[in-house]
Amino acid sequence: MVLPSPNLDDRRFQQLVDEAKRYVQQRAPEWTDHNVSDPGVTLIETFAYLVDQLLYRLNRVPEKNYLAFLDLLGIRLFPPSAAAAEVDFWLSAPQPEPVTLSAGTEVTTAAGEDEDSVVFATTGELRIVPSELIRLVTAPRGGEQTDRTNALAEGRDVPCFQTTPEPGDALLFGLPTAVPRCVVAVRLDSRVEGVGVDPRQPPLVWEAWDGTRWLRCETGEDTTGGLNRPGEIIVYVPASHTASVIGGTHAGWLRCRVVPAEPGQPFYSESPTVREAAVFTVGGTMTVEHAETVTDVPLGASEGVAGQTFRLDRPPVLLDGEPPVVEVSSADGWQRWQVVEHFGRSGPEDRHVRVDATSGEFGFAPALREPDGTLRPCGAVPPKGAQVRVARYRTGGGPAGNVARGAINVLRSSVPYVARVGNREAARGGVAGETVANARLRAPQALRMQERAVTAEDHEIIARQAAPSVRRVRCLPAADEPGAVRVLVVPDAVPDDDGRVRFEQLIPSDQVLAAITEALDERRLIGTRLVVEPPVYQGVTVVARLTAPAAVADRVRATALAALYDHLDPLHGGPDGTGWPFGRPVQYGEVFGVLQRAVGDVLVEDIRLFPADPVTGRRGTPVDRVDIGAGALVFPYQHQVVVTAAEPEARV
DSSP states (O other): OOOOOOOSOOOOHHHHHHHHHHHHHHHOTTOOOOSTTSHHHHHHHHHHHHHHHHHHHHHSOOHHHHHHHHHHTTOOOOOOBOOEEEEEEEESSOOSSOEEEOTTOEEEEOOOSSSOOOEEEESSOEEEOOOOOOEEEEEOTTSOOEEOHHHHHTTOOEESSOSSOOTTOEEEEEESSOOTTEEEEEEEEEESOOTTOOTTSOSEEEEEEOSSSEEEOEEEEEOSTTTTSSEEEEEEOOTTOOEEEETTEEEEEEEEEEOOOOTTOOOOSSOOEEEEEEEEEEEEEEEEESEEEEEEEEEEEOOSOTTOEEEOSSOOOOOSSSOOEEEEEETTEEEEEEEOSOSTTOOTTOOEEEEETTTTEEEEOOEEEOTTSOEEESSOOOOTTOEEEEEEEEEEOSGGGOOOTTOEEEEOSOOTTEEEEEESSOOBOOBOOOOHHHHHHHHHHHHHHTTOBOSHHHHHHHHHHHOTTEEEEEEEEOTTSTTEEEEEEEEOOOOOTTSOOOGGGGSOOHHHHHHHHHHHHHHBOTTOEEEEEOOEEEEEEEEEEEEEOGGGHHHHHHHHHHHHHHHTOTTTOSTTSSOOOTTOOEEHHHHHHHHHHHHTTSEEEEEEEEEEOTTTOOBOOOBSEEOOOTTEEEEEOOOEEEEEEOOOOOOO
16 A cells, blocks of 8 residues: 555546537537647647646645655654664773773774764763672582682682583682673683693683672683683673672672583583682773763743744754653753653643654644634643753764774773773664655555554564664564464674674674564564564585686685675675575575676686584585575575686697
């Protein structure tokens, strides 16, 4: 269904001519020659042609009228959203006192020759709390905890786990207090005792206690080789870290725990030991967003009438976080008015206000005229003379904030003792504001859906509206449960400097999944169970052998790798360049053709396809076709291209 286009006059050229001839017969019956050779008929046809052109232009509804129809339907342009990232603030040296970064601390990307820097600001206050080691406890799986602090102080070698380590064994580190959002360095003096493990991938995880459970921590550089040599482990402590009593000691607890080895991963045959240990804070992590918070913006004085509107000087208003705060002056001070989506549920005394985020316009409740002539207010009206202000709102956003990892590396605000900053992952979530052209396309969908999720397409449209930053959405019935619906979400991702997207970037955040779930839950059919999750990714590794002149071997190899990664890209690959289709298999012939087109006259000697697990890195046996499940996507994983030098042609 499309928006109805008014046909103000449906008469056409021949109808106009026939109507004019009938009018001639009524007014001038003596005119009997109505053939096309008659000069009078020529004049009739000339004027009919001109009128037909006027009617054509009249029936083409102007853009202004079309926008008025969209407004009557309640279609509003979506505002932009701001990109966000986690940024690490590294201290110049461990400090004896807490270092505090206030909310709004600005960091930027480095300015290039052709582009300006992108400014981000912290969303909250960050306290970088100093720490030290006050307790060292060993906790074997299924056994009693043992305090090893005194043995450590005496310089004895402390076994980290059981003599023969088992999954679940742990080494606990007690800190004087909790260090939420801090980056701590665990320095150990160990000797090679943990025989059997691969120092590059030891079966260990670091966790922090949040008062109810152990949360996994991200780790940075580990120079201990799995607790086997002197070095440091960088641990990023989550925001929910809490001091609690464990083993009779109140402390902020971290632990290093042994986990089961993955297939092909070596495991400990003996426990590593520690003779010296220290913990100290080296930095902190805070969320930053590509947005600016504006405070105390006066809008003007109320006239005491219904439907009054005010407009900001600096639109748009970002609505992807905390809503704007609107206040009206009164005898008791400033009163907060609630921002609502519409006035349909507002009573005469409800202090509600509506915001058009794109234009920055704030509108108070109108009054509707009833059939008996009385006016029914759709909400409270600010008294005459009352001052109206926006106490706080966020502006900015857009796709410019989607920068690669490591790009946010300049501290714009001066903060003592902070030496450098950096983002470990790419910033994402920045989306441009909706265009009028897109709103025109969305209007028929809104008319058809009526805010209800019935068909698979309805679920996909609502999911995209709830989270504009997602790249792809696919709705499928759950195969194992009747009445269940699976909504598969693929986020947008910013490639690294090599132009490739890492696997972890294709997993949507918990906030995105929660927003989509909430939007769909309000509109689903009764009895429908929703499952909102990322799709299954089937890794595919292509190993190719090419023959090319030695002078161009490096260029051919780079071109071939780029073609493989681009074609099998789940976001931008596939036959039409809009992302690899869900459930489409990867076939030998198609990959061969992609490679041959990319390298031109270079000879493609051999191609092998391997199914791979992008999480564990395991690779299967070579096949001619890698099947992809109905709700799965392909992920290009560690392609290999070998270019051998072509033999020079013998001269005769």
